[in-house]
Amino acid sequence: MSKILFNTLCIGLFLLSLFSCRTAESESWVDKALKNAEKQSLLMAKKIESMDGRLPRSTTDSDSLVTSASDWWCSGFFPGSLWLLYENNPDPEIRKYAELFTGRLHKEQYNETTHDLGFMMYCSYGNAYRIMKEDSCRSILVNASESLSKRFNVKVGCIQSWEPWGELHFPVIIDNMMNLEMLLWASKETGDNRFGEIAVSHADKTMLNHFRDDNSSYHVVDYLPETGEVAFKGTNQGYSDDSAWARGQAWGLYGYVMMFRETRNPRYLEMAHRIARFILDHPRLPEDKVPYWDFDSPNIPDDFRDSSAAAVIASALLELSSYSDAEQAEEYFSVAEKQLLTLASDVYTAEPETNGCFILKHGVGNMPADSEIDAPLSYGDYYYIEALLRYKNLKKGNS
Numbered sequence: 001m002s003k004i005l006f007n008t009l010c011i012g013l014f015l016l017s018l019f020s021c022r023t024a025e026s027e028s029w030v031d032k033a034l035k036n037a038e039k040q041s042l043l044m045a046k047k048i049e050s051m052d053g054r055l056p057r058s059t060t061d062s063d064s065l066v067t068s069a070s071d072w073w074c075s076g077f078f079p080g081s082l083w084l085l086y087e088n089n090p091d092p093e094i095r096k097y098a099e100l101f102t103g104r105l106h107k108e109q110y111n112e113t114t115h116d117l118g119f120m121m122y123c124s125y126g127n128a129y130r131i132m133k134e135d136s137c138r139s140i141l142v143n144a145s146e147s148l149s150k151r152f153n154v155k156v157g158c159i160q161s162w163e164p165w166g167e168l169h170f171p172v173i174i175d176n177m178m179n180l181e182m183l184l185w186a187s188k189e190t191g192d193n194r195f196g197e198i199a200v201s202h203a204d205k206t207m208l209n210h211f212r213d214d215n216s217s218y219h220v221v222d223y224l225p226e227t228g229e230v231a232f233k234g235t236n237q238g239y240s241d242d243s244a245w246a247r248g249q250a251w252g253l254y255g256y257v258m259m260f261r262e263t264r265n266p267r268y269l270e271m272a273h274r275i276a277r278f279i280l281d282h283p284r285l286p287e288d289k290v291p292y293w294d295f296d297s298p299n300i301p302d303d304f305r306d307s308s309a310a311a312v313i314a315s316a317l318l319e320l321s322s323y324s325d326a327e328q329a330e331e332y333f334s335v336a337e338k339q340l341l342t343l344a345s346d347v348y349t350a351e352p353e354t355n356g357c358f359i360l361k362h363g364v365g366n367m368p369a370d371s372e373i374d375a376p377l378s379y380g381d382y383y384y385i386e387a388l389l390r391y392k393n394l395k396k397g398n399s
C-alpha cells in the first residue's frame with residue numbers, strides 16, 4: 001500500500017470515529033431520557049392498574065397522584081405515552097399496560113359532549129391502531145370521529161369547543177386544532193370526505209379569526225351559531241384577553257404543522273412558520289426555551305414556566321424542520337433540541353417514583369382557575385416522549 005493511500009485511510013478512519021463518537025454522544029442523552037420515561041411510566045402503570053377505570057391526571061400540592069375518569073380531556077395521554085414507548089422498545093409489559101389503559105377509554109367513542117375527543121381517542125386508540133393495526137381500534141376511531149363531527153356547525157364552520165356559558169354562545173378554543181388529526185385520518189381511512197371537510201373548514205376559520213397581526217392567537221373566539229358572526233375574542237386560560245397564553249401558541253403551531261402534513265396545503269405551512277416566528281423571536285422566551293405560562297404575564301421573570309408548552313412546541317418544531325429549508329430547519333431543530341435538553345435535565349425531569357410517577361415537573365394547567373400550577377401534566381409527558389422520538393428519528397436520518 002502506498003504511503004499516500006495509507007495516510008488517506010488513517011485520516012478517513014479518524015474522521016469516522018470522531019463522527020460516530022458525536023452521534024453516540026448526542027444519542028446518549030435522548031436514550032437516557034427515553035429509558036427514564038419508560039421506567040417512570042411503568043411505575044405509574046403499576047400504581048393505577050388496580051384503580052378501576054382511572055387514568056393519570058396530575059398531582060396534589062403534596063405530590064400525591066390525582067387521577068381522572070375516562071371522560072376527562074386528558075384521559076388518552078397516558079395510554080398514548082405507553083404506545084409511543086412501546087414503539088421505541090417493543091417490550092410485552094409496556095404493550096400489556098398500553099392495551100389495558102387504552103381499553104379504559106372504550107365508551108368515550110360515543111361521547112358527543114366534548115371537542116377533546118381527538119386528544120382522547122387519537123392519542124390512545126390512534127396510536128394503538130397505527131402500531132398494532134387491529135380492526136377493533138379502527139372502528140372505535142371511526143365512531144369517535146362521527147361523535148366529534150356532531151359538534152360541527154355549518155354556519156360557523158367550526159367544531160364547538162364548549163357548551164354556551166356566561167356570555168359565550170359557541171366558543172371555539174385554539175386547542176381544538178389538535179382534535180382535527182383524527183378527522184383527517186378518518187377521512188382517508190373510510191373515504192368519507194365529510195370528516196376531512198370539517199377539519200379543513202375548522203382550520204380555515206381558525207386561521208381567519210383566532211390570529212392577531214403579530215401571529216399570536218386568542219385562546220377563545222365566540223361565534224353566534226345562527227349567523228356565524230364573531231361575538232368575542234379573548235381568553236379563558238391565559239393572563240388576559242390580549243395576551244399570548246403559551247400553550248395556546250403551542251397548540252396552534254402543532255395544529256398547523258399537522259394540517260400541512262395531512263393536506264399538503266401550503267397555506268397551513270405558511271401559518272405554522274408564522275406562529276413559529278412569533279414564539280422564537282419573542283423577547284420573553286427564556287434562553288433555555290421553556291416558555292413562561294403566558295408570554296405577557298406581568299410577573300415575568302418571577303413567574304411559572306410551562307413544561308407542557310415546551311414539549312408541544314419542541315415536537316411541532318421538529319416536524320416543521322423537516323418541511324423547511326436548510327437554514328430554517330437548523331434553527332427549528334436547535335431550539336427543539338435545547339428545549340428537550342432542558343426538559344431532560346434534573347430541573348424538569350423527576351426522580352423515579354417521585355412527582356406522582358409523572359415524567360416532567362413544572363407544568364401549568366389552568367392559572368386563572370388556580371388549578372395544576374407548577375404541576376406534572378399527562379399531556380406534557382406525552383408530547384415530551386413524542387418529541388424525543390422525533391428527535392431520535394431525525395438524528396438517525398441525518399447521520
Ligand code: GLY
Binds near residue numbers: 365
Ligand atoms: N384545554 C386544554 C389545555 O389546557 O391546554
